[in-house]
Amino acid sequence: MANILIVEDEMAIADLIAMNLKLVGHATTQIDDGNEVMAAIQATTPDLIILDVMLPNKDGFELMKEIAPLGVPVIFLTAKDQLDDKIMGLRSGADDYIVKPFAIIELITRIETVLKRYQVHSSIFRLEQLEVRLDEHVVLLNDEQVDLTTKEFSLLTLLIANQNLALSREKLLSLVWGVEFMGETRTIDVHIQKLRKKLSLEDRIKTVYKVGYRLEVR
Amino acid sequence: MKLWQKMVLSIIIVFVLGMDIVAYVLINKSYALNKTTEYSAAQNEQFFIKKSLSQSIASTAGNYTALNLDNLKSNIIPYADYYRNQKVYLELYINNEIVYSNFNNSMNSRPELNIGIGEQSRIAQDSGESRYLFIASYLAEPYSKLKFVYIKDVQGLMDYKKQITDYFVIISLVAALCLSCIIILLVWKLTRPLRALTKATGEIAKGHYQQRVQINSQDEIGEFARNFNIMAGSVETHVQLLSNATAEKQRFIDNLAHEMRTPITAIMGYGEFLKYANYSEEERIKALDYIISQSERMQNMSLKLLDLAGIRKDQICFGNIKLDEIVERVEATLAHRLTENKLEIKKILQHTVLWADAHLMESLLLNLLENAIRASSPGGSIDVLSYVKHEQFVLQISDHGQGMAEDEIQKVREPFYRVDKARSSQNGGAGLGLALCEQICLLHQATMNISSTLNIGTTVEIIFYNSMTTL
Ligand SMILES: Nc1ncnc2c1ncn2[C@@H]1O[C@H](COP(=O)(O)OP(=O)(O)O)[C@@H](O)[C@H]1O
Numbered sequence: 185m186a187n188i189l190i191v192e193d194e195m196a197i198a199d200l201i202a203m204n205l206k207l208v209g210h211a212t213t214q215i216d217d218g219n220e221v222m223a224a225i226q227a228t229t230p231d232l233i234i235l236d237v238m239l240p241n242k243d244g245f246e247l248m249k250e251i252a253p254l255g256v257p258v259i260f261l262t263a264k265d266q267l268d269d270k271i272m273g274l275r276s277g278a279d280d281y282i283v284k285p286f287a288i289i290e291l292i293t294r295i296e297t298v299l300k301r302y303q304v305h306s307s308i309f310r311l312e313q314l315e316v317r318l319d320e321h322v323v324l325l326n327d328e329q330v331d332l333t334t335k336e337f338s339l340l341t342l343l344i345a346n347q348n349l350a351l352s353r354e355k356l357l358s359l360v361w362g363v364e365f366m367g368e369t370r371t372i373d374v375h376i377q378k379l380r381k382k383l384s385l386e387d388r389i390k391t392v393y394k395v396g397y398r399l400e401v402r
Numbered sequence: 403m404k405l406w407q408k409m410v411l412s413i414i415i416v417f418v419l420g421m422d423i424v425a426y427v428l429i430n431k432s433y434a435l436n437k438t439t440e441y442s443a444a445q446n447e448q449f450f451i452k453k454s455l456s457q458s459i460a461s462t463a464g465n466y467t468a469l470n471l472d473n474l475k476s477n478i479i480p481y482a483d484y485y486r487n488q489k490v491y492l493e494l495y496i497n498n499e500i501v502y503s504n505f506n507n508s509m510n511s512r513p514e515l516n517i518g519i520g521e522q523s524r525i526a527q528d529s530g531e532s533r534y535l536f537i538a539s540y541l542a543e544p545y546s547k548l549k550f551v552y553i554k555d556v557q558g559l560m561d562y563k564k565q566i567t568d569y570f571v572i573i574s575l576v577a578a579l580c581l582s583c584i585i586i587l588l589v590w591k592l593t594r595p596l597r598a599l600t601k602a603t604g605e606i607a608k609g610h611y612q613q614r615v616q617i618n619s620q621d622e623i624g625e626f627a628r629n630f631n632i633m634a635g636s637v638e639t640h641v642q643l644l645s646n647a648t649a650e651k652q653r654f655i656d657n658l659a660h661e662m663r664t665p666i667t668a669i670m671g672y673g674e675f676l677k678y679a680n681y682s683e684e685e686r687i688k689a690l691d692y693i694i695s696q697s698e699r700m701q702n703m704s705l706k707l708l709d710l711a712g713i714r715k716d717q718i719c720f721g722n723i724k725l726d727e728i729v730e731r732v733e734a735t736l737a738h739r740l741t742e743n744k745l746e747i748k749k750i751l752q753h754t755v756l757w758a759d760a761h762l763m764e765s766l767l768l769n770l771l772e773n774a775i776r777a778s779s780p781g782g783s784i785d786v787l788s789y790v791k792h793e794q795f796v797l798q799i800s801d802h803g804q805g806m807a808e809d810e811i812q813k814v815r816e817p818f819y820r821v822d823k824a825r826s827s828q829n830g831g832a833g834l835g836l837a838l839c840e841q842i843c844l845l846h847q848a849t850m851n852i853s854s855t856l857n858i859g860t861t862v863e864i865i866f867y868n869s870m871t872t873l
Contacts, residue, residue, distance in 0.1 A: 196668035196692050200675070203688070207679050263663050285667035288674050348680040392678070400680045 186304050188295070189230035191215045191247070192261060193239055197284075201234060204288050205295070207348040209401070218242025222250060231304040232295060235278070236261045245276055252277040257298045289346065289355065296345050309344045311401060314383055316344065323383065330382050335360055339375055343389065343399035350398040372397075406593045410585050418578050425570045433563045440559055441535060445524065448537040448552035451481055451492065455550060456541050474548070475502045489555035496547055505553050507534070514538040519546055532557040595623040599630060611638040657818040661703065661832060665696035672696075699832065706834035709765060710817075713841050718759040725754045725763070725788055725797070732767045736775065744780040747771070752789040757869040762842045769835040770799045770862050776831065777803030777860060795866040802859040811852050815840050 188205055192198040193216040202212040215224045218239040225233070233251065235258050237244035244260060251258055260281040279298045282291055309316040315324040321337055323330045332340065338360045342351065353369040365371065376397055380386045390398050403411075458477050474494060482492040482504045491505035495515070507529040514523040514536040522539035535556045541548040595617045605613040614634060617627035672689040675681065681689070726749075733740070733747055740747065756763070767786075774784045778801050787798040806814065806821055813819045818833040836852075839862075843850045847868040854860040 194664045194668070196696055197664060197671070199688065199692065200668060200671040203675060203681075203685055204671075204679070207681075263660060284663050285670050288671060288678065350678040350680075390680075395677060398678070398680055402680060402682075 185209045185211065185306055186231040186295075186299055187211050187213075187228060189213050189215065189221075189224055189228060189233045191218075191221055191224075191233060191239065191244075192236040193217070194236075197236075197261075201291065204292065204349070208292055208346060210295075216240075218244075218247060221247050225251070225254065225256065230256060231302070232256065232298060233258045234261060234295075235259070238263070248276040248278060257302050259294060259298060288349065289351070292346060292349070311388065314385070316340065318344070325383055332379075332382065336375055336379055336382070339372075340379060340383075343397065347399045347401045350392040350395045352396040356396065405596065406586075406589045409589045409593075410582065413585050413589075414578060414582055417581055418574065421574050421577065425574065429563065429566050429570065432566070433559070436559055436562065437556075440556060441524065444535055444552065444554045444556075445537055447490070447554075448539070448550070451485070451552060452539065452541060452550045455481060455494075456545060459541075459545060459548075471496070471501055478502045491553040491555075493551035493553065495549040495551070498549070501548075503551075505534075507532075512536070514551065515549070517549075526556060533560055595619060595627060599623075599627060602630070602634070606634060606637070611641050654817050658707070661818050662700065665700045665703075668696040669693050669700075703832040703834065706832055706838060710834060710838050710841060713762060713838075713845060718762060718845060720757055720759055723756055723758050723760045723763060725756055726751050728760065728764050728767060729786055732764055732771060735768060736771055739775055743775060743778065745775060745778055746783045747786060748783050749786045750788075751786070753795060754788065756795055756866065758846055758866070762845065766839050766842045766864070767799075769839050772831075773835055773862075774799060774801035774803065774860070777801050777805070779803060790870070791865075793870060795869050797864045797866070798861060800859060800861040805856045805858050805860050806854040807856050811854055814852065815850075 188210050190198050190201050190205075190212055192201065192214070195216065198214045198216065202214055205212050213224060213228045213230065215221055216239075218241040221235075221242070233256055235244045235247060235251075237260060239247070248258065258278045260278045261284060262281055263284050279301070280294050282294055307317065307319040309318060313326045315327075317323070318341060323332055323337070323340070339356065342356060342359055353372045354366070356372050357365055357369060361368075361371065376389060380389050385399075388400055390400055392398050455478060459474065462473060462477060474496065478492060478494050479502070482502065485492060486504060491503070493503040493505060494501040498515070509527065509529055514525045515538055517523045517538060517540070519540050522537070524535070524537045526533055526535045528534075533556050535554045536551060537554075538549060538551040540546050541550055595615075598615050598617060602613050602615040611634065614631045615627045617624050619627075669692075672693045675689050676686065679685070729747075729749060729751070739745075771784065771786075778784065782802050785798070785800040787796075787800075789796055789798075810821050814821065815836045816833075817837040820831055820833040836850075839850060843864060846866060848864050848866040851863045851865070852860065853863070
């Protein structure tokens with residue numbers, strides 16, 4: 185779980201990001217004014233900042249100059265017509281950028297990647313009797329180690345990172361097996377079945393009709 | 403070849419040709435005059451010598467019984483010796499037989515000798531290096547058998563002509579050279595404005611429309627330059643206007659794309675959320691609310707855009723409209739929002755008949771009143787006034803709401819501009835309302851003045867310059 189500061193003046197977008205981040209287990213703070221950002225960083229000491237480029241009073245690039253020395257990772261939120269800005273954003277020290285309109289999964293994946301790079305993601309996931317040590321590739325159920333294949337573990341990691349969000353079979357397949365296995369969605373079903381059984385997650389890993397699978401944690 | 407080169411070349415050609423013709427004529431005339439003088443002088447001299455010779459022959463005739471070669475010779479020799487120094491040679495013939503001659507040049511023929519008694523001949527002929535004038539005639543009675551020939555070296559005349567010609571060639575060369583220099587300088591200076599013009603047109607052709615020529619002369623070129631500058635000025639203004647219009651259009655489209663991005667992102671995002679997330683009931687409602695409000699925002703924007711695109715000169719329909727009816731209609735449209743916000747519209751319509759398009763007037767009022775409602779806090783009132791001032795119809799809408807800062811007033815008419823982006827987009831405002839009003843005013847030859855004070859209120863005054871009806 186990370187503490188994430190969302191700087192975005194459009195409330196609809198800010199709420200959207202906040203709701204999704206809350207879903208996968210992050211805590212969020214929202215700011216809609218460029219002038220209030222520095223104070224908010226002081227107050228909340230975020231692990232990551234999502235920064236809109238176009239802000240009232242002070243734009244994202246100006247803010248970046250002030251944020252950069254603090255060493256807090258930043259993901260820029262830009263529009264397509266600001267493609268030049270993108271390059272400028274990365275140069276000014278942002279860790280990544282995401283273009284509006286964006287898909288939720290994409291945003292979460294990028295956040296996860298940046299957090300991993302800064303080693304602020306939680307390395308242990310606990311759910312009832314289950315404990316997953318993500319860094320050590322160790323899974324304990326009722327304090328007993330469960331043997332998982334590499335693919336099964338990768339699948340579990342993905343489900344944990346996107347907890348409460350459904351992932352399509354295609355998405356899972358391409359992320360765990362790679363693009364060349366496209367179309368063989370049966371493989372996913374088989375592995376999910378095995379995971380459910382081995383970790384007794386039958387009630388937690390839900391099949392979402394016509395969508396895919398979701399690890400439900402709330 | 404450049405114009406200045408052509409000018410220089412043609413002036414020099416004309417000058418040299420003219421000078422040469424004049425010189426040729428002059429030299430020939432002068433030569434002819436000299437020749438006549440010299441020849442007649444020679445003729446006089448011949449006559450004089452001949453006469454003297456006759457006399458001296460007569461005075462010595464007594465000493466001799468008959469004329470013979472020897473005594474004739476002795477008579478002529480003193481003359482011949484004397485005149486030889488003046489390059490004059492004498493000959494004497496008797497019955498075509500030579501008596502005496504000190505002329506040593508051999509000639510091919512001597513046509514001057516073929517004369518009859520009492521005749522005289524004068525012929526010039528070349529021999530060797532020189533030209534000689536031959537004058538021959540018989541002596542008077544009683545010596546009419548004697549033929550006297552006077553030969554004069556006239557080469558001097560020829561030499562003189564040649565000298566003058568040579569001299570002239572040198573002079574004309576020098577003069578042509580000097581003239582060329584002067585003309586080149588002069589023509590170069592005279593054609594400088596043309597070069598300046600060429601440079602300026604070149605610059606303009608490259609797209610530097612602000613280029614002008616600096617020529618202050620009062621001649622044709624100066625006039626041309628002034629006209630050229632006027633033309634360049636109007637080209638520049640037109641190009642500027644065109645590029646401004648294009649830039650404005652581009653800005654509008656950019657803004658439109660930007661404005662659409664937020665609702666699109668939100669609708670897509672919340673849609674995905676509902677599809678994939680394990681949401682709570684509270685989250686579900688929030689997502690749905692956002693989807694609805696952001697769709698409304700897009701809807702609003704597209705309606706306003708249609709309005710904006712739709713108001714074109716050929717589509718509007720002017721007529722005598724009754725403002726009070728239109729205000730009532732707009733009030734009815736807004737009734738729900740007015741009661742919701744506990745707002746009251748106070749109308750003082752002193753003048754109601756107006757020459758305008760009813761549809762657009764309704765749209766104008768609707769937009770202005772919507773803005774006023776948004777700015778007002780519950781329990782307030784909005785004033786709608788109409789009156790005639792300086793024979794012009796004035797429509798005034800005032801609210802007592804949040805107002806705007808001075809620098810905002812300048813910008814609110816721009817399409818998509820909103821003072822408080824977050825707040826007004828929640829209200830469904832796209833920032834197109836005032837832009838639309840501005841267009842409507844433009845079509846009605848009206849001006850829209852906005853005055854506002856922060857936290858006191860806003861007054862929008864529309865002055866129609868041309869809408870008073872002559873009812
Ligand atoms: N009566 C008013 N009082 C205060 N602010 C106003 C008023 N009218 C317009 N504005 C400001 O001008 C901005 C642009 O207005 P407008 O072009 O009509 O767009 P919208 O369609 O969003 O209302 C609004 O966002 C608002 O902030």
